[in-house]
Amino acid sequence: xxxxxxxxxxxxxxxxxxxxxxxxxxxxxxxxxxxxxxxxxxxxxxxxxxxxxxxxxxxxxxxxxxxxxxxxxxxxxxxxxxxxxxxxxxxxxxxxxxxxxxxxxxxxxxxxxxxxxxxxxxxxxxxxxxxxxxxxxxxxxxxxxxxxxxxxxxxxxxxxxxxxxxxxxxxxxxxxxxxxxxxxxxxxxxxxxxxxxxxxxxxxxxxxxxxxxxxxxxxxxxxxxxxxxxxxxxxxxxxxxxxxxxxxxxxxxxxx
Numbered sequence: 001x002x003x004x005x006x007x008x009x010x011x012x013x014x015x016x017x018x019x020x021x022x023x024x025x026x027x028x029x030x031x032x033x034x035x036x037x038x039x040x041x042x043x044x045x046x047x048x049x050x051x052x053x054x055x056x057x058x059x060x061x062x063x064x065x066x067x068x069x070x071x072x073x074x075x076x077x078x079x080x081x082x083x084x085x086x087x088x089x090x091x092x093x094x095x096x097x098x099x100x101x102x103x104x105x106x107x108x109x110x111x112x113x114x115x116x117x118x119x120x121x122x123x124x125x126x127x128x129x130x131x132x133x134x135x136x137x138x139x140x141x142x143x144x145x146x147x148x149x150x151x152x153x154x155x156x157x158x159x160x161x162x163x164x165x166x167x168x169x170x171x172x173x174x175x176x177x178x179x180x181x182x183x184x185x186x187x188x189x190x191x192x193x194x195x196x197x198x199x200x201x202x203x204x205x206x207x208x209x210x211x212x213x214x215x216x217x218x219x220x221x222x223x224x225x226x227x228x229x230x231x232x233x234x235x236x237x238x239x240x241x242x243x244x245x246x247x248x249x250x251x252x253x254x255x256x
Contacts, residue, residue, distance in 0.1 A: 038254040039207045040195050044188025045247050046180040049219055050170050052240040055138035057130040057166035060100075062156035064120040068103075075124045081151050082128045089141045091132060100127040125156065135168060135240045142166050168240040170216055176244065181211065184248040192252040204253035212247035219243045 061078045065071040079098065086096055104123040132138050142165055145155060155164045189203065196203045218239035 038201070039251045040192055040254055041249065041251050042188045042191040042195065043247055043249050044184040044186065044191065045245070046183035046187065047243060047245045048176060048180060050172075050176070050242050050244055052135050052168035052170045052237075052242055053133060054169045054171050055130070055132050055135045055166050055240070056169065057132075057138060057142065059128045059130065060125060060156045060164070061128070061153065062123065062125045064123045066121045068122050068124075071122045071124050075126060078153055079126055079128060081153050082148065085148055085151070085153075086128070086130060086141075089144075090137065091130060091134075091141075095130060095132045097129050097131070098126060099129055100125070102126070130166070138166050139168070139240055165238055167237040168242075169237060170242045170244070173214060173216065173244065177214065177246075180214075180244065180246050181248065184246050185209075185250065188248055188250045189252070192250070196252075196254055199254070201254040201256055204255045207251035207253050209248065209250045212249065215245045216242050217245070 059082055061075065061082060063071050063075045063078060065074065083096060083098075102125045104125075105121060106119055106123065107121050130138065145164075148155065157164045192203045218237075219241040220239065221243075
């Protein structure tokens with residue numbers, strides 16, 4: 001009889017210990033849940049002014065006429081003037097190439113208008129492409145295209161959304177990405193520390209972090225482009241002076 005009573009006491013004690021242990025585990029779990037709910041989301045920004053290191057200038061020439069052979073010769077003569085212009089300005093043959101030869105026959109156009117007979121039949125286009133790391137020289141020479149006009153060459157911008165001027169590109173983004181991300185992260189933590197101080201908390205570990213888009217814009221552009229995602233974005237490329245910008249979004253746990 002006593003043995004049964006002792007077993008019941010042991011069982012009751014075991015049950016109590018189990019209930020106490022479960023309560024402690026539940027309390028700890030609730031504490032962790034409450035802790036997980038205490039976080040702040042902040043953004044960190046880093047900006048850097050850089051100089052473009054590559055210039056790409058597509059100089060399109062366009063000639064029209066009714067005799068295809070004559071139009072072809074005229075195009076070659078015009079293209080030769082452009083090549084001579086670039087050579088005289090000090091650009092090497094490795095920096096210059098010819099591409100995108102296009103021939104259009106307006107009379108063969110099924111969608112031609114009724115006055116097609118009054119128009120020159122053939123239109124021939126070609127592009128002289130300058131690709132140079134001498135950004136300053138390209139910018140300087142691009143302001144002297146009036147010399148081409150005096151030589152009888154008019155650069156075409158038809159169907160060219162980029163215009164007739166050179167494009168200036170910054171190609172060394174990967175070399176500055178790590179430092180800029182570190183700077184943006186530091187900026188985000190400073191904002192989190194300020195928020196925590198105002199709320200009587202301290203900043204804990206990172207809960208979640210996401211990298212925004214690297215944007216490369218003209219330095220003096222009035223409204224620099226921004227975006228989200230992990231890639232990079234480039235806006236207008238008409239200015240060699242660029243501004244690189246990145247935004248990171250970070251969640252920090254808050255601790256009392």
